[in-house]
Amino acid sequence: MTFEEMCLDTRIMRAVTEMGFEQPSPIQSQSIPIAMEGRDLIGQAQTGTGKTASFGIPLLQRINPKDRHLQALVLCPTRELAIQSAGEVRKLAKFMHGIKVLPIYGGQDISKQIRSLKGGVQIIIGTPGRVMDHMRRHTLKMETVDMIVLDEADEMLNMGFREDIETILDKLPIERQTMLFSATMPKPIMEIAHNYLHNPEIVRVVKKELTVPKIEQYYYEVNLRKKNEVLSRLLDMYDPELSLVFCNTKRKVDELVADLKGRGYFAEGLHGDMKQSQRDRVMNGFRNGRTDILVATDVAARGIDVDDVEAVFNYDVPQDDEYYVHRIGRTGRAGRTGRAFTLVVGKEIYKLKDIQRYCKTKVRRQPIPSADDVTAIKSEKLLEQAGDLIAGENLGHTIDLLEEYLDNSEYSAIEMAAALLTMQMGDGTSVNLPKEEFGDTGAEPGMVRMFMNIGKKDRVRIGDILGAVAGESGMEGDLVGTIDMYDNFSFVEVPEEYAGAVLDAMNHSKIKGRKVNMEPANKR
Ligand code: ADP
Ligand code: MG
Numbered sequence: 001m002t003f004e005e006m007c008l009d010t011r012i013m014r015a016v017t018e019m020g021f022e023q024p025s026p027i028q029s030q031s032i033p034i035a036m037e038g039r040d041l042i043g044q045a046q047t048g049t050g051k052t053a054s055f056g057i058p059l060l061q062r063i064n065p066k067d068r069h070l071q072a073l074v075l076c077p078t079r080e081l082a083i084q085s086a087g088e089v090r091k092l093a094k095f096m097h098g099i100k101v102l103p104i105y106g107g108q109d110i111s112k113q114i115r116s117l118k119g120g121v122q123i124i125i126g127t128p129g130r131v132m133d134h135m136r137r138h139t140l141k142m143e144t145v146d147m148i149v150l151d152e153a154d155e156m157l158n159m160g161f162r163e164d165i166e167t168i169l170d171k172l173p174i175e176r177q178t179m180l181f182s183a184t185m186p187k188p189i190m191e192i193a194h195n196y197l198h199n200p201e202i203v204r205v206v207k208k209e210l211t212v213p214k215i216e217q218y219y220y221e222v223n224l225r226k227k228n229e230v231l232s233r234l235l236d237m238y239d240p241e242l243s244l245v246f247c248n249t250k251r252k253v254d255e256l257v258a259d260l261k262g263r264g265y266f267a268e269g270l271h272g273d274m275k276q277s278q279r280d281r282v283m284n285g286f287r288n289g290r291t292d293i294l295v296a297t298d299v300a301a302r303g304i305d306v307d308d309v310e311a312v313f314n315y316d317v318p319q320d321d322e323y324y325v326h327r328i329g330r331t332g333r334a335g336r337t338g339r340a341f342t343l344v345v346g347k348e349i350y351k352l353k354d355i356q357r358y359c360k361t362k363v364r365r366q367p368i369p370s371a372d373d374v375t376a377i378k379s380e381k382l383l384e385q386a387g388d389l390i391a392g393e394n395l396g397h398t399i400d401l402l403e404e405y406l407d408n409s410e411y412s413a414i415e416m417a418a419a420l421l422t423m424q425m426g427d428g429t430s431v432n433l434p435k436e437e438f439g440d441t442g443a444e445p446g447m448v449r450m451f452m453n454i455g456k457k458d459r460v461r462i463g464d465i466l467g468a469v470a471g472e473s474g475m476e477g478d479l480v481g482t483i484d485m486y487d488n489f490s491f492v493e494v495p496e497e498y499a500g501a502v503l504d505a506m507n508h509s510k511i512k513g514r515k516v517n518m519e520p521a522n523k524r
Pocket of ligand 2: 051052151152
């Protein structure tokens with residue numbers, strides 16, 4: 001089903017369009033129609049598959065905006081999720097006037113929440129503890145609730161919320177719709193479902209066996225704001241003749257194309273909102289080499305017959321494991337080498353881990369290439385081209401010109417060659433480094449000083465730390481800077497461009513059996 005078919009309310013459809021969602025994810029297309037009918041539902045799908053809209057769209061569809069009473073309650077495990085989901089539901093409700101969505105969670109001033117509640121809120125998204133709190137204070141009245149969602153139910157149980165959840169469910173009117181979403185379905189969840197859901201429809205997004213083509217796959221952990229810079233650096237470094245960049249939304253496609261064009265790339269976008277004539281123009285440009293970079297959504301890419309691209313970039317981690325396989329399958333055809341690169345922001349790393357697990361494939365982490373790496377590779381390419389020119393053409397006349405000039409100048413031939421190479425590389429020598437911002441850690445320039453909870457008392461030697469930092473992060477040992485060891489802790493300096501990788505790798509590792517805790521040091 002398409003979003004048009006599912007979003008009966010055109011105001012919701014407008015919001016979905018504005019959010020740039022092109023097609024419903026599998027869990028969305030299966031659960032929204034059922035939930036719209038008001039039926040109870042159990043939805044099982046991994047994280048990052050779009051569960052929020054799976055319940056958000058039906059909730060909004062079924063809410064009465066003229067009624068100021070509480071109508072829907074969403075329980076979720078953490079404060080972050082409450083805020084995040086409330087944000088997403090608000091976006092979906094953007095064009096529906098009179099709908100109030102409020103996240104409530106522990107840690108926030110309760111009197112402030114009470115004030116917000118008094119204004120009339122139809123949808124609450126909250127953590128079980130805080131919802132209980134309000135119930136006890138009678139600042140939340142449950143009698144009018146006719147829809148309840150248990151989001152990330154397995155997580156809530158892991159966090160010990162079972163009793164709270166059951167107490168809340170017991171307080172709700174019997175005539176209601178109950179939806180339960182979870183990544184896994186352990187026994188206690190099935191028990192809750194059995195006791196509290198009425199004849200539920202079960203929707204499972206099952207994983208097919210997927211075969212991933214054998215191509216080199218890498219990922220880079222990047223800061224959200226640095227995605228475009230990192231992408232352009234990778235494009236510069238690998239300089240693929242044809243590449244395909246995937247985004248999750250139409251909007252992102254448009255934004256990214258504009259940004260890449262601004263940086264001087266020959267990029268064009270392809271997505272579902274474009275007319276056939278526009279698509280044909282873009283595709284022709286790509287086929288005859290006028291466009292080097294095609295930026296597309298999954299749906300748009302499905303309909304095109306470009307297979308033989310040199311590199312695939314996942315600007316966004318795909319929403320579905322299958323999309324990942326389809327995307328990277330566009331490269332490495334017919335025995336040619338292909339590469340796939342994925343940019344990962346924050347928690348998306350878990351999504352990528354899921355993908356690797358389900359697709360039984362290995363995506364290797366790489367440090368973001370430094371400006372020097374890009375320069376080195378670019379100049380190598382240019383010098384190779386120059387070599388071809390020397391071999392293939394008669395440069396006699398140009399050589400005469402140069403000799404005459406150099407005879408009367410203070411520069412050597414090598415200096416002149418270096419200057420010409422620099423000019424030829426354009427601004428390639430001055431790419432901005434997407435450094436993570438660690439502030440001043442008191443390290444040497446270009447380095448970040450890290451604090452680590454392992455010291456001499458742990459019977460650890462400098463060599464162990466050096467080995468662990470280099471080994472875990474994949475960087476060369478001789479790039480590790482000063483290591484200062486004290487009894488209970490140590491400081492290690494690492495190059496800025498590896499700092500993120502080192503932090504990430506070390507915080508998942510052990511040295512001599514001790515769990516490592518590493519963080520950027522405070523300035524001395
Ligand atoms: P889950 O709850 O399953 O972990 P979310 O609902 O948080 O997943 O969605 C993950 C991300 O995917 C969000 O950024 C959301 O805006 C985006 N998203 C959801 N549905 C779609 C869609 N149909 N197309 C593109 N992006 C989507
Ligand atoms: Mg979720």
